[in-house]
Amino acid sequence: MPDPKRARPQPTPETRHYWEGAKAGELRLQRCDACNHTYFPPRPFCPACASRAVSVFRASGRARLYSYVISHRPAPGFTPPYSIAVVELEEGPRMMTNIVGCPQTPEALVLDMPVEVAFPPLDDDISLPVFRPAGSAA
Amino acid sequence: MKPGAVAIVGAAETTELGVVPGMAEIQLHADAALNAMRDAGLKPSDIDGVATAVTQPQAIAHYLGITPTWVDGTSVGGCSFMLHVRHAAAAIESGLCRTVLITHGESGRSGIGLGRPQVLPASLAGQFELPYGTFGPPTMFTIPVLRYMKTYGLTEEHLANVAVIQREWAAQNPRATLRTPITVADVLNSKMIAWPFRLLMCCLVTDGGGALILTAADRAKDFPQRPVYLLGTGESVETPMISQMADFTSSRAFRVAGAKAFAEAGITHGDVDHLMIYDAFAHLPIYGLEDLGFVGRGEAGAFIAERHTAPGGKLPTNTNGGGLSYMHSGMYGMYALQESVRQVRGIAPAQVPDVEVSVCHGVGGMFAASGTIIMGRERP
Numbered sequence: 376m377p378d379p380k381r382a383r384p385q386p387t388p389e390t391r392h393y394w395e396g397a398k399a400g401e402l403r404l405q406r407c408d409a410c411n412h413t414y415f416p417p418r419p420f421c422p423a424c425a426s427r428a429v430s431v432f433r434a435s436g437r438a439r440l441y442s443y444v445i446s447h448r449p450a451p452g453f454t455p456p457y458s459i460a461v462v463e464l465e466e467g468p469r470m471m472t473n474i475v476g477c478p479q480t481p482e483a484l485v486l487d488m489p490v491e492v493a494f495p496p497l498d499d500d501i502s503l504p505v506f507r508p509a510g511s512a513a
Numbered sequence: 514m515k516p517g518a519v520a521i522v523g524a525a526e527t528t529e530l531g532v533v534p535g536m537a538e539i540q541l542h543a544d545a546a547l548n549a550m551r552d553a554g555l556k557p558s559d560i561d562g563v564a565t566a567v568t569q570p571q572a573i574a575h576y577l578g579i580t581p582t583w584v585d586g587t588s589v590g591g592c593s594f595m596l597h598v599r600h601a602a603a604a605i606e607s608g609l610c611r612t613v614l615i616t617h618g619e620s621g622r623s624g625i626g627l628g629r630p631q632v633l634p635a636s637l638a639g640q641f642e643l644p645y646g647t648f649g650p651p652t653m654f655t656i657p658v659l660r661y662m663k664t665y666g667l668t669e670e671h672l673a674n675v676a677v678i679q680r681e682w683a684a685q686n687p688r689a690t691l692r693t694p695i696t697v698a699d700v701l702n703s704k705m706i707a708w709p710f711r712l713l714m715c716c717l718v719t720d721g722g723g724a725l726i727l728t729a730a731d732r733a734k735d736f737p738q739r740p741v742y743l744l745g746t747g748e749s750v751e752t753p754m755i756s757q758m759a760d761f762t763s764s765r766a767f768r769v770a771g772a773k774a775f776a777e778a779g780i781t782h783g784d785v786d787h788l789m790i791y792d793a794f795a796h797l798p799i800y801g802l803e804d805l806g807f808v809g810r811g812e813a814g815a816f817i818a819e820r821h822t823a824p825g826g827k828l829p830t831n832t833n834g835g836g837l838s839y840m841h842s843g844m845y846g847m848y849a850l851q852e853s854v855r856q857v858r859g860i861a862p863a864q865v866p867d868v869e870v871s872v873c874h875g876v877g878g879m880f881a882a883s884g885t886i887i888m889g890r891e892r893p
């Protein structure tokens with residue numbers, strides 16, 4: 376049972392496609408139909424050119440570890456030490472995440488190492504995209 | 514802003530700093546405001562402009578008995594007060610008001626009457642950052658640093674050294690919270706908070722406040738204290754989400770605010786005698802030195818290690834001891850401004866000789882916002 380005090384995302388009309396995708400096992404990004412810019416976090420217009428003509432697409436789920444910290448402080452729903460990371464997706468945008476499936480140490484968490492997305496359920500409604508070292512899938 | 518058109522004629526901190534359990538947050542504002550009005554020889558009825566952050570300006574105006582014709586509630590984090598100074602200067606120059614009081618009070622440690630904005634779960638940060646276990650600034654502000662370290666070869670020792678040198682400044686300041694000298698080894702052996710950051714690389718959590726009074730420079734000589742003239746000001750914002758910062762090795766908000774302030778003041782880096790860079794964490798002075806243009810990209814760690822910012826160095830920086838050793842109630846920008854004023858007046862505990870020009874650079878949120886204020890002793 377997940378910790379009831381753990382922070383949960385609350386989807387809005389602008390972000391619902393992302394959270395529905397995560398629940399279905401897909402990492403969904405948006406791309407501008409006018410200028411081809413790929414962006415994150417979700418919004419129904421392009422942050423590069425302001426066009427409202429944008430499309431949702433399924434990202435590869437492949438990324439590289441861009442930067443992180445290893446938190447040693449207690450936080451609801453987490454067992455320290457745990458990584459709070461930013462990954463750079465193959466498609467360009469960066470996003471915050473946790474790196475799972477490896478020791479939470481500087482030796483195991485090497486910048487620029489390839490990682491791939493996974494979708495562990497947070498509760499009945501939300502699956503939260505996290506990343507693990509590429510090729511480590513069970 | 515026209516350089517030298519507006520001056521700071523009153524400046525003070527709360528009577529006590531550090532642990533002040535006997536005061537609610539609004540009284541910390543008021544205590545600092547009363548001290549600043551005494552410093553300037555003014556009464557609340559002389560004030561017609563009020564600016565403050567988090568707490569609303571109407572709360573401060575009513576509590577102090579002020580009837581303003583201008584207010585500013587800009588609240589972009591710890592550098593809000595730099596933005597207030599900038600906005601107040603524009604308001605005074607354009608005749609919206611004559612005498613502005615800017616207040617800050619924060620019961621950061623004791624939590625008495627504390628008002629602090631929350632991250633809502635439906636906000637973008639609430640959806641795309643908070644669920645990953647971010648837990649306050651130590652787990653967010655620090656995230657870009659490993660990328661900086663890999664890009665430029667910055668070491669943990671470089672980060673530790675920032676804290677060591679600021680403690681040297683704090684040792685000269687009787688009001689500093691932490692004054693005992695420390696070594697790089699002490700920093701690297703202190704408690705791990707969020708790797709690569711250890712406790713002594715993180716700011717204090719204290720109670721306190723500060724206030725400033727600004728008016729037109731034409732009137733400034735009528736006040737009891739030596740006026741401190743505003744030479745240049747800058748501000749900008751980037752993103753409320755640290756994960757979306759465009760360049761993890763440099764702050765766009767820093768670069769924009771700093772360049773604007775320097776251009777407005779019409780000065781070069783060689784003209785700067787004293788520098789304050791908001792140091793919530795040990796990497797902030799490194800990013801600040803580079804983004805303000807004092808050194809090239811990737812050079813600040815070595816610059817600090819070579820003691821250029823230390824006592825006796827060519828660019829004395831964070832001379833009150835900074836957020837790492839002096840005090841940090843949560844929004845430290847006001848205390849950086851107070852130290853710049855003291856240095857330009859010539860009354861700082863660790864006074865730098867002959868400060869003609871002081872640059873005071875603030876950050877808000879986690880690289881989310883920035884404000885730069887350049888102060889001078891002479892009216893240009």
Ligand SMILES: [Zn+2]
Nearest residue numbers: 407410421424
């Ligand atoms: Zn576009």
